[in-house]
Amino acid sequence: MAPLLSVRGLQTYFFTDDLVVKSVDRVDLTLDEGEILGVVGESGCGKSVTSLSIMGLVPNPPGKVVGGEIQFEGRDLLKLSAKEMRAIRGNQIAMIFQEPMTSLNPVFRIGEQMCETIQLHMGLKKKEAKERAIQLLKQVGLPRAEQVVDEYPHQLSGGMRQRVMIAMAMACNPKLLIADEPTTALDVTIQAQILDLMKRISKESGTAIMLITHDLGVVAEMCHRVVVMYAGKVVEEADVHTLFSDPKHPYTQGLLRSMPTLHERKDRLDSIKGNVPIPAEMPKGCKFAPRCEHASEICLGEEPVLQQVGGAKPHQVRCWLFAEERPSHLANPEARSE
Amino acid sequence: MQSGLATMPAEELSAGKVRRRTPWSEGVRRLRKQKAAVIGGALVLLFILTGLFAPLLAPHDPIEQNLANTLQPPSAEHWFGTDDSGRDMFSRILYGARISMTIGIFSVLGSLVVGTLLGLIAGFYGKWIDTLISRIFDVMLAFPGILLAIAIVAILGPGLFNALLAIAIVNVPMYGRLVRAKVLGIKQEEYIMAARAQGMSQVRILFRHVLPNSWTPLIVQGTLGVASAILEAAALGFLGLGAQPPEAEWGKMLADSRDYITTAPWVVMIPGFAIMASVIGFNLFGDGLRDALDPKAQ
Numbered sequence: 273m274a275p276l277l278s279v280r281g282l283q284t285y286f287f288t289d290d291l292v293v294k295s296v297d298r299v300d301l302t303l304d305e306g307e308i309l310g311v312v313g314e315s316g317c318g319k320s321v322t323s324l325s326i327m328g329l330v331p332n333p334p335g336k337v338v339g340g341e342i343q344f345e346g347r348d349l350l351k352l353s354a355k356e357m358r359a360i361r362g363n364q365i366a367m368i369f370q371e372p373m374t375s376l377n378p379v380f381r382i383g384e385q386m387c388e389t390i391q392l393h394m395g396l397k398k399k400e401a402k403e404r405a406i407q408l409l410k411q412v413g414l415p416r417a418e419q420v421v422d423e424y425p426h427q428l429s430g431g432m433r434q435r436v437m438i439a440m441a442m443a444c445n446p447k448l449l450i451a452d453e454p455t456t457a458l459d460v461t462i463q464a465q466i467l468d469l470m471k472r473i474s475k476e477s478g479t480a481i482m483l484i485t486h487d488l489g490v491v492a493e494m495c496h497r498v499v500v501m502y503a504g505k506v507v508e509e510a511d512v513h514t515l516f517s518d519p520k521h522p523y524t525q526g527l528l529r530s531m532p533t534l535h536e537r538k539d540r541l542d543s544i545k546g547n548v549p550i551p552a553e554m555p556k557g558c559k560f561a562p563r564c565e566h567a568s569e570i571c572l573g574e575e576p577v578l579q580q581v582g583g584a585k586p587h588q589v590r591c592w593l594f595a596e597e598r599p600s601h602l603a604n605p606e607a608r609s610e
Numbered sequence: 611m612q613s614g615l616a617t618m619p620a621e622e623l624s625a626g627k628v629r630r631r632t633p634w635s636e637g638v639r640r641l642r643k644q645k646a647a648v649i650g651g652a653l654v655l656l657f658i659l660t661g662l663f664a665p666l667l668a669p670h671d672p673i674e675q676n677l678a679n680t681l682q683p684p685s686a687e688h689w690f691g692t693d694d695s696g697r698d699m700f701s702r703i704l705y706g707a708r709i710s711m712t713i714g715i716f717s718v719l720g721s722l723v724v725g726t727l728l729g730l731i732a733g734f735y736g737k738w739i740d741t742l743i744s745r746i747f748d749v750m751l752a753f754p755g756i757l758l759a760i761a762i763v764a765i766l767g768p769g770l771f772n773a774l775l776a777i778a779i780v781n782v783p784m785y786g787r788l789v790r791a792k793v794l795g796i797k798q799e800e801y802i803m804a805a806r807a808q809g810m811s812q813v814r815i816l817f818r819h820v821l822p823n824s825w826t827p828l829i830v831q832g833t834l835g836v837a838s839a840i841l842e843a844a845a846l847g848f849l850g851l852g853a854q855p856p857e858a859e860w861g862k863m864l865a866d867s868r869d870y871i872t873t874a875p876w877v878v879m880i881p882g883f884a885i886m887a888s889v890i891g892f893n894l895f896g897d898g899l900r901d902a903l904d905p906k907a908q
Contacts, residue, residue, distance in 0.1 A: 329806055362808030374800040379822045389808045440808070
């Protein structure tokens with residue numbers, strides 16, 4: 273079966289006065305129906321821009337999708353007209369944002385905002401739309417749904433607003449929900465509730481979720497498969513168990529090491545040395561090489577490709593350590609990567 | 611602490627009652643707490659009602675001359691006295707309110723509509739259209755407002771309607787720039803991105819989501835704008851470019867009677883006072899609105 277979403281060689285660049293920032297540089301992604309895919313990486317690695325590219329919402333100027341294709345249910349989203357794209361946004365592909373406090377329009381009641389989307393895509397009458405809104409709010413576990421529809425965003429807490437956003441996103445039964453750091457702005461107990469809710473909704477309605485986050489804990493909790501991004505590129509992709517039990521890329525290993533664990537007591541969490549390269553000084557070879565403890569000459573000189581490693585399970589890594597034709601001085605990579 | 615809670619009325623405590631408050635009723639509530647704004651609002655209301663009902667209220671015909679009865683001091687028959695043509699000043703002031711309110715309010719509405727539209731387009735679409743609109747505003751703002759108004763009236767010809775039009779045109783950039791600045795901020799807001807992500811069209815986002823968020827400063831600026839429009843209309847009238855005789859316009863009345871400032875001061879002072887009171891009214895009300903509607907003041 274063809275995947276629901278298939279991104280191939282996506283390139284989204286930002287054009288500033290004196291340089292071109294390759295925010296997303298030939299990214300490949302696939303997402304099956306009902307699957308939850310985690311996209312992980314630190315700030316500025318291109319994960320948000322990837323999601324905006326899929327939605328066709330890259331701010332232009334300065335940004336522009338310059339290459340690749342985004343197949344969604346057999347159609348290339350990049351080739352659609354603005355009007356066709358609008359019919360898909362909010363309808364078949366919905367999105368929720370990081371900041372629930374600011375993603376609702378402060379001057380409208382909750383119900384008015386929800387009804388607007390429902391009426392737009394589903395062609396319901398005002399009264400039916402309101403009933404649907406109430407039903408959706410109940411579905412996402414909001415108490416007093418009948419009253420909440422008539423309230424203004426400022427009367428709700430962050431967690432409630434994120435529930436409203438999810439209800440709104442689910443209004444038209446989308447096939448794909450893109451969630452850009454949906455729990456980052458919430459406190460931990462609410463985070464867990466919201467994640468449970470998203471998981472439940474995905475299961476009940478078969479909605480695929482592309483979960484963008486920098487929180488590996490969230491990934492472990494939620495996702496089936498994970499894509500790790502660094503400096504605009506996919507550096508590792510595997511199912512969630514493989515990724516956590518057998519991370520290959522030094523960056524992924526670094527990320528996992530920097531997570532606190534319950535079992536062992538550490539005074540200090542590990543961190544990955546150095547910083548994400550700034551766009552003007554992007555390394556020529558592997559983008560992670562300057563921060564990588566395994567880096568060798570070839571890493572600095574030439575960029576590795578994404579390729580399958582290990583056994584039968586799909587597990588792809590972009591690293592010279594695991595390259596089929598690797599340079600001779602890296603004879604035994606397994607030994608070096610713990 | 612506990613006793614404090616206990617003495618609170620039950621309905622204040624029940625969430626429903628407090629939460630039902632809309633932003634609008636909240637604004638009205640805060641407006642009413644300000645004395646200056648209430649006084650301003652009362653003055654505004656007084657002048658608007660006066661203008662509306664001038665024909666019913668006026669004891670005399672405002673343009674009927676009575677040359678046997680010129681420059682009379684205030685009396686029971688003529689509350690504000692009579693002018694150099696023996697016309698009843700009180701009636702003329704009442705009718706003058708009608709003219710000033712009309713010019714003030716409608717010129718502001720005119721500049722508000724045009725300015726808002728241009729500002730929305732400039733701020734939202736940006737690029738060359740923003741440059742074009744903004745540069746036109748800059749050029750217009752380079753002239754002192756009254757000078758530009760005089761120039762426009764000089765082209766269109768003197769008269770009440772042309773004065774209104776001139777004042778409206780002159781003030782367009784003020785509202786346009788205000789809206790543009792507001793839109794530039796709002797379009798970065800996440801809820802606009804969210805609206806896009808819900809598949810709404812640009813025009814819908816512009817008018818349904820951006821515009822309502824720009825109302826507050828416009829309401830405030832518009833109210834204050836009425837005050838300055840009244841002043842500008844009076845200035846044009848004073849210069850003979852606005853209302854034409856024998857119409858009872860405050861600025862014109864001031865100009866016609868300035869020779870009598872020593873012999874019959876009331877004919878000068880009363881129109882002057884009317885202008886001042888109406889301008890103060892709108893200014894106080896506008897300031898009050900600003901404080902009441904400013905979300906930061908909460």
